[in-house]
Amino acid sequence: MSDRAGPESTRGDELWRATNPVPRVGRVEGSARRLGAITRKEFIQLLRDRRTLALMVGMPLVLLLIFGYGVRLSVSHISAELVQHDSPVARAALASQGHFDVASTVVPTVRAARQNLLDGRTSVAVVVGVTGQPQRVLIDGSDAFVAQNALEYLRSLSGSGAAPLTVDVLYNPTLRSADFMVPAEVGMIMLWVGTVATAIGVVREREQGTLEQLMMTPIRKWELMVGKILPYSVLTLLIAVVITGLGLALFDVPMRGSPVELFAFAIPYLVAALSIGLLVSTVAQNQRQAMQTATFILLPQVLLSGALFPLSAIPWAIRWVSQLLPLTYFTPITRELFLKGLGLSQLWPQVGVLCAMALVFTSLAALLFKTRLD
Amino acid sequence: MGAPLEIETRGLTKSFSGRLALDDVTLGVARGELCGVVGADGAGKTTLLRCVAGLYRPDRGEVVPGRRGRARVGVSPQGFHLYADLTVDENLTFFGAVHGLDRAALGERGQELLRFASLEEHRGRLAGDLSGGMQQKLTLVCSVLHRPPILLLDEPTTGVDPVSRREFWHLLDALHRDGTTILLASAYVDEVERCDHVLFLHEGRLLVDGTLDELVPEGATLEVVLRQRMSGAEPIASGGPA
Numbered sequence: 001m002s003d004r005a006g007p008e009s010t011r012g013d014e015l016w017r018a019t020n021p022v023p024r025v026g027r028v029e030g031s032a033r034r035l036g037a038i039t040r041k042e043f044i045q046l047l048r049d050r051r052t053l054a055l056m057v058g059m060p061l062v063l064l065l066i067f068g069y070g071v072r073l074s075v076s077h078i079s080a081e082l083v084q085h086d087s088p089v090a091r092a093a094l095a096s097q098g099h100f101d102v103a104s105t106v107v108p109t110v111r112a113a114r115q116n117l118l119d120g121r122t123s124v125a126v127v128v129g130v131t132g133q134p135q136r137v138l139i140d141g142s143d144a145f146v147a148q149n150a151l152e153y154l155r156s157l158s159g160s161g162a163a164p165l166t167v168d169v170l171y172n173p174t175l176r177s178a179d180f181m182v183p184a185e186v187g188m189i190m191l192w193v194g195t196v197a198t199a200i201g202v203v204r205e206r207e208q209g210t211l212e213q214l215m216m217t218p219i220r221k222w223e224l225m226v227g228k229i230l231p232y233s234v235l236t237l238l239i240a241v242v243i244t245g246l247g248l249a250l251f252d253v254p255m256r257g258s259p260v261e262l263f264a265f266a267i268p269y270l271v272a273a274l275s276i277g278l279l280v281s282t283v284a285q286n287q288r289q290a291m292q293t294a295t296f297i298l299l300p301q302v303l304l305s306g307a308l309f310p311l312s313a314i315p316w317a318i319r320w321v322s323q324l325l326p327l328t329y330f331t332p333i334t335r336e337l338f339l340k341g342l343g344l345s346q347l348w349p350q351v352g353v354l355c356a357m358a359l360v361f362t363s364l365a366a367l368l369f370k371t372r373l374d
Numbered sequence: 375m376g377a378p379l380e381i382e383t384r385g386l387t388k389s390f391s392g393r394l395a396l397d398d399v400t401l402g403v404a405r406g407e408l409c410g411v412v413g414a415d416g417a418g419k420t421t422l423l424r425c426v427a428g429l430y431r432p433d434r435g436e437v438v439p440g441r442r443g444r445a446r447v448g449v450s451p452q453g454f455h456l457y458a459d460l461t462v463d464e465n466l467t468f469f470g471a472v473h474g475l476d477r478a479a480l481g482e483r484g485q486e487l488l489r490f491a492s493l494e495e496h497r498g499r500l501a502g503d504l505s506g507g508m509q510q511k512l513t514l515v516c517s518v519l520h521r522p523p524i525l526l527l528d529e530p531t532t533g534v535d536p537v538s539r540r541e542f543w544h545l546l547d548a549l550h551r552d553g554t555t556i557l558l559a560s561a562y563v564d565e566v567e568r569c570d571h572v573l574f575l576h577e578g579r580l581l582v583d584g585t586l587d588e589l590v591p592e593g594a595t596l597e598v599v600l601r602q603r604m605s606g607a608e609p610i611a612s613g614g615p616a
Binding site: 030045048215 | 390427429430431444445447448449451453455456457458459460464467468469471472473474516517
């Protein structure tokens, strides 16, 4: 090989000399610089990765609109029909609550009404006797959610003959779904963004082989962990603030508690969510696995935390799972702070559990986060 | 008495899921040496380098520098493993900062290295947009920013065009001349022929350890010697793309 000595190689001595160390900063400053470097790098990468950014920002907005405008926990426009005889009284009673759309024609027989229920042409059939009084009600139970609501409305109608009761619904008098959903959605979105973004950020580093390079630098485990999650913390908090603002502006959701307290309570919850992201990254080998694992962890949280369905509706056999999920504790915090105006003096048990969870999950992530390849 | 050893392994053994990747490997690389490790794919070259760098914990045996000495080691892994979505400058700044380099020193050293590696005019380009040869040079530049006394290179010229390969070797020669101890893994026999010291790994075992003068008799070639030692195993690449 004759190409060992090139024209450039004659001036290498001052450039490369291993025995001539480059000036370095002190221990504390070095730590701060490393942390700053990782955080800055993550921000740059995040801003350049348009697809992930769109997912992280777009998804919460879509969810907000879906939950705010689309999802209604109260069912209205339940199709109903009268069977055998018309009854202005029954018709008026059904229409009075606004939950039922009553067909103008009367179905002649119970048999025909059953066929309509079977075909899905109606959900409720009210059989009316010759006296004009409802005798029997048939409900399509194949959609349990609609059926349960219909049943409740019909029960309240049947009791309308009794002495009138004064009913006061507190904190959400009109029982608006948005008031119920938007506060819970803040928690769900923070969990989604915090967990998924962190997991993908770390796994991408491993997938691209850059983690190997990082492991060969003097970077410490905690610097790497904190440096990786800091940008996602900022992003998640920013999205949470925007979602809260949009929730208040678009859906008129009341904020009766202190926004500062909400922000403070969100910190331990956020740390727990980010630590779950780090934990996901310790088991996932690539970004697809990270997404799948995150979904596997997030879905039960959404279903079992009380954010969508009441905790009391969850069977005892699996309710213990709910007690292990951060969202189970953050959902009552947001709902009661938004709607009832509660603060730390009432919400401290939930805040305390979240702080403990943040500590446990972070410790676990630190324990499992590897700085070796094997 | 020769130069002290900078890299040393004794009885180094490492396996993955029951498959032996390194089997009782004992070797030493003296300070300032350019040492080439040659072997076919799967011979254990990458595992050896990762054990030396402390990225793998050996099952048995000892290794220096290993995990404790990582601050003295620069690593250029196989393939391109810098941040493709950062520019040349941003990569340099990032690695300089995580190595704890003084800001002024980083600026000065970065500029010198980029000029020397002919990357100065590409400093604003995304690293992922550079050619394979440029990416390898940038990887080398980032791994020597902190002037490590030991440099580990894992197949640095694989997939690199002949001109870039030649330029890369100019950089390596400069490092070698200036006293950096280099352990270079390669699948190309002609590359390890440039080295002071040759190691030949086959199926995790160290079959050859010596200088070219010691190993290659008059009139023979290193490739022939290695084939003989391998005794019927699969051939290794004879010469790279240069």
